[in-house]
Amino acid sequence: MxxxxxxxxxxxxxxxxxxxxxxxxxxxxxxxxxxxxxxxxxxxxxxxxxxxxxxxxxxxxxxxxxxxxxxxxxxxxxxxxxxxxxxxxxxxxxxxxxxxxxxxxxxxxQETPDAWVFNGIAAQYAKRPLKAAAGERVRFWVVAAGPSDGIAFHLVGTVFDTLYKEGAHLLKPDKAGGAQVLDLATAQGGFVETTFPEAGHYAFVDHDTRHADAGAHGMVEVSD
Structure with a gap:
């Protein structure tokens, strides 16, 4: 110009x-x-x-x-x-x-959004479950995209033996202990790993029940 x-x-x-x-x-x-x-x-x-x-x-x-x-x-x-x-x-x-x-x-x-979601769509993984096999090691990458609330990612029916958060391992398979949740503040990210012990349906949620009830929940369908 x-x-x-x-x-x-x-x-x-x-x-x-x-x-x-x-x-x-x-x-x-x-x-x-x-x-x-x-x-x-x-x-x-x-x-x-x-x-x-x-x-x-x-x-x-x-x-x-x-x-x-x-x-x-x-x-x-x-x-x-x-x-x-x-x-x-x-x-x-x-x-x-x-x-x-x-x-x-x-x-x-006002903290009253229409929905809380995983990957953009409320309850999409309840309608279309993620797939895995019994005995298979699975990794869940999680980012608390916000813009205001964090997340407490919880998987029902098994325990995480690996937890990686903000650039550092807090738990590894060769170390004692286990984790029930990956807690992230807004804009933080990380991953957790677990091995499903048997076939079945394993629910995962944001453990803040306001979020879970409004769409932040899903399912992993585990086959033999």
Whole structure:
């Protein structure tokens, strides 16, 4: 952009070829049905959506090639719920987060959201259980995405023999002891491991019952 004598800025390049803001609607899948939503949200992901590898290729290579010639640019990743992630410029990927509508923010402040979820959809793993085999070692990666509440990840019917939290092992299989829960504050992450002793159905929950009752629960279906 260039400044004229009157202070009006005019573009020096074709924005279609070198945009300074790119908005990517990464998904239309969302557990909410907000009347104000301009995205016409649907409950399940479209099979044509980009997977993780294709998305990384787009962000890391193709989009960077089209935008790095600009001194500054902004990429907005949107779709799928309350938060919009904003990153820019291309070199450095400095992220920011923008909250959604006034109604959503009000519910957030009052701690009365429509649902608490695992991976974006309330109770999805109760309807479509995770699969495992008896005697198989299984790892659960957990991130307390928040934006306000942490999580107490608990698996009913077995004990965790491995617990990794915020970059450090707190429990390993070759050490004595066991863990019932992986407790994470907002924005923390980690994983737990266990071996299912026999076939059956093993429930997992966020042990804060407000969260579990509102959708943060699921099931692991274990076969012989």
């Amino acid at each position: 260039s400044a004229t004598a009157r202070g009006i800025r005019r573009q020096r390049h074709d924005a279609a070829e070198r945009p300074f803001i790119v908005i990517w609607e990464s998904t239309r899948a969302c557990p909410l049905t907000c009347r104000h939503c301009r995205a016409e949200a649907v409950p399940d992901r479209d099979p044509r959506e980009l997977g993780t590898a294709a998305a990384k290729d787009l962000l890391g290579v193709r989009m960077a090639e089209r935008t790095t010639r600009l001194a500054r640019w902004v990429l907005a990743l949107t779709g799928g719920g309350l938060l919009t992630a904003v990153a820019g410029p291309a070199a450095g990927w400095r992220p920011a987060v923008a909250l959604g509508s006034t109604a959503q923010v009000t519910k957030l402040r």
